[in-house]
Amino acid sequence: MRVLITNISLKGVTSIVQVLKFTLLIYVIAFCLQLIKGAVISSILVVDNGFSESFSFWTEKSLAIVLIFCLIGIFFKATYKLCLWAITLFLIGYALLNYFNGGKSLLELTLISAISKWWLPILTLHALSCDYKQKPNFSPLFLLAVQLSIFLIFMAHGIGCFSKNALYIDYILGFFGDYTSITLKQKQAEQLLIIIGIIDILAAILVLFKPFKALIYWLIFWGFLTSLFRIVDASILNYSEFLIRVPHVGLPLVLLIFWNQKNKAENYSSSPSLPKS
Amino acid sequence: MKIQSKFILVFCCLLSLYSCKKEKPSQSDDIKLQVMHPRVIWTEKPSEHAIISWTSTLLGKDNYVLYDTVANLNNDSAFKLNSSKDGKIFMRKMDYDEGVPEAFYHHAELNNLKPSTTYYFKNCTDNSCSEIYNFITAPDKEQPYAFISGGDSRLGGEKPRFAGRTPLVERKKINKMIAKMTEEDASIMAFAHGGDYCTTADWRHLYYWFEDHALTITKDNRILPLIITRGNHEHEIGFLENFWLGEISNEYSDGYFFMTQITPSSALITLNTETSMAGDQLEFLEEVLEGHRAKNNWMFVQYHKPAYPAVKDYDSEDFYHVRKYWVPLFEKYKISLALESDGHALKKTMPILNGKVDKNGIIYVGEGGLGVPQRDPDPSRWYFGKESIVESKHHLWKVSVYDSIANVTAFGIEQDTLHTFNIHAKPFLVESIDN
CATH class of the missing domain: 3.60.21.10 (Metallo-dependent phosphatases)
Incomplete structure (x- = not known):
């Protein structure tokens, strides 16, 4: 079995840091946009706890502002740890609030896939620590966490396909209806979903146990395409739903960097000009 | 990290999630049979069809609706209709924590009803029956x-x-x-x-x-x-x-x-x-x-x-x-x-x-x-x-x-x-x- 390595070059560390920072940046900005539009926090404050609309409005907006400051904070050595932990706590709290508020289908699934999102700042924290310490050596757990994140995202997506997620059906029907001359029936869309679900689950399992280059490219492509459907189907005004899925692309990209580092290391060690130890 | 440990990690994650939903053992040993929550549901043809649903605290062996167009609902002359669907209502840990009792759902489908007619009914689980309720079917005329x-x-x-x-x-x-x-x-x-x-x-x-x-x-x-x-x-x-x-x-x-x-x-x-x-x-x-x-x-x-x-x-x-x-x-x-x-x-x-x-x-x-x-x-x-x-x-x-x-x-x-x-x-x- 080909195993990815965690000893990589400093350039590789910097690339991983850049990808994770960018992913987190977009993800948190999308979160802030949803907070500004009114999200589950205001629902819980007003509906469950009887706070006023203006209080909930300002609570959500204040949280969005705090999150933006936290985002700025991750770019400074003195503050990045505190800021990333704050973002993590917020994301965990938000996932749990969503779960207990109900009102969405497949809540358990969203809770599972949310795990991959809330440890995104922790991954960034570890990568930044390595970068600041100029330590080209990630913990094996870091790599496992990246793989597990992708596993959870794709597994949840696959299970959603098998459960005939209504939104997925409508994306397929909407796409074929709007952009092709083919008119699909719901049953055909469901059959297509089963195929997609099998591929997603296979990809999820493979990424955990036997990642390979073509698979990683597939994950990047599919993660991007499925996120893009949010705006292809429901217009550009649904952009926050697209942006919030940036980890679906960002995390496989991190894996790709690891893969490239591994290849470089293999080429280096197999080079005839290198002294053999 | 070895594949085995990855398997164990994933398995533990899934197991812990499953345990969140696990049901508590049944409490139904000392519970008194009660029939409650009567309701009438209309679907497509309310002039001739209705669903009567209720809840009971025990599943019972005989779940049925007694119904008729007369108010006193005589047990001998009234129509008896067995329920079409019964079962235990799913409960998770939070439900038990909240203190709601275990219960069972029952649904009976009444067909061939007369339009614009008041139907009197009571729903029963074994020997426990509700009060007599009534509902009116939809008309077949303007x-x-x-x-x-x-x-x-x-x-x-x-x-x-x-x-x-x-x-x-x-x-x-x-x-x-x-x-x-x-x-x-x-x-x-x-x-x-x-x-x-x-x-x-x-x-x-x-x-x-x-x-x-x-x-x-x-x-x-x-x-x-x-x-x-x-x-x-x-x-x-x-x-x-x-x-x-x-x-x-x-x-x-x-x-x-x-x-x-x-x-x-x-x-x-x-x-x-x-x-x-x-x-x-x-x-x-x-x-x-x-x-x-x-x-x-x-x-x-x-x-x-x-x-x-x-x-x-x-x-x-x-x-x-x-x-x-x-x-x-x-x-x-x-x-x-x-x-x-x-x-x-x-x-x-x-x-x-x-x-x-x-x-x-x-x-x-x-x-x-x-x-x-x-x-x-x-x-x-x-x-x-x-x-x-x-x-x-x-x-x-x-x-x-x-x-x-x-x-x-x-x-x-x-x-x-x-x-x-x-x-x-x-x-x-x-x-x-x-x-």
Whole structure:
């Protein structure tokens, strides 16, 4: 079995840091946009706890502002740890609030896939620590966490396909209806979903146990395409739903960097000009 | 890291998630048999069919409904109908923690009923029977009638508001008002609920909803039949268990869309925003409008998530899908009125046609006020104007239908009139599609 390595070059560390920072940046900005539009926090404050609309409005907006400051904070050595932990706590709290508020289908699934999102700042924290310490050596757990994140995202997506997620059906029907001359029936869309679900689950399992280059490219492509459907189907005004899925692309990209580092290391060690130890 | 340890890690994650849902052992050893939560459900042909549902504290061996058209319901002469579907209501740890009792659902399907007839019934589990209740079937001839519409009855009362921890004051008040209105106006035939009965469809929430729903029963034990809509807070298995609609509901829970023929020329289409809007449901909507619109002077539509929200984000993809897939058909077939929920506010839009305010357009009313705390709506949206109402007030809508005119009135929690308007029947000819 080909195993990815965690000893990589400093350039590789910097690339991983850049990808994770960018992913987190977009993800948190999308979160802030949803907070500004009114999200589950205001629902819980007003509906469950009887706070006023203006209080909930300002609570959500204040949280969005705090999150933006936290985002700025991750770019400074003195503050990045505190800021990333704050973002993590917020994301965990938000996932749990969503779960207990109900009102969405497949809540358990969203809770599972949310795990991959809330440890995104922790991954960034570890990568930044390595970068600041100029330590080209990630913990094996870091790599496992990246793989597990992708596993959870794709597994949840696959299970959603098998459960005939209504939104997925409508994306397929909407796409074929709007952009092709083919008119699909719901049953055909469901059959297509089963195929997609099998591929997603296979990809999820493979990424955990036997990642390979073509698979990683597939994950990047599919993660991007499925996120893009949010705006292809429901217009550009649904952009926050697209942006919030940036980890679906960002995390496989991190894996790709690891893969490239591994290849470089293999080429280096197999080079005839290198002294053999 | 070795594959084995990865397996163990994933297995532990899945196991810990599963354990969150694990049921507690049965408590049914010392429980006294009780029959409760009677309700009548209408689906497609309410003049000849109804579903009677109830809850019991033990499963029982013999679950049945005794019914007849005479009030004293003699055990020997009354019809006995065994339940079609029974089972234990799913409970998770939070339900047990909340202290709601274990219970069992029962549903019996009454067929071949006589139209415009009062049916008396009691539901029984073994030797324990309910009181005698009654309901009236829909007519098979033209007559003026009314129905109550509203949604979002999921919370209310003192804060913090969780299932059973505080009396759901506003929900109870509205339910009592429904009973009073039904006593005062015998023409009220049904209660069309727009969804979001509770925060979840888990038993800790539904139990109290059923307890409170009993307040809609009139002094003479008349039960107003429910026409059920599925909301976004009804994704749990408890909804399928407790709101069974015969063949309309199915194991994948992607049903719950149907047309109720209330009178020969008046129908209410119930749609489900919680399943695919572009698939089978869209075909159903087109078929039903194409096949039935011409003979129905009045064609009402109810569904949960609004096309034109008063509170939430207009660009949200769910609302966008309602506008993209269903609204063009509403406009093509000139439906009479759209009844929406979800937003927790009182609203009536201006008439809308082709994405613009147009006097020939469709009015959308809503948007969920049966007890849930009300939100601040946004009156500045383009579909609100002089003739519309948009306020933060608990409410229900009463739709009174006559031959060519219908009165639509929003009542507040004190039965005060918040808004009233008339709509006229829009005769619809098949040729008008071509034009």
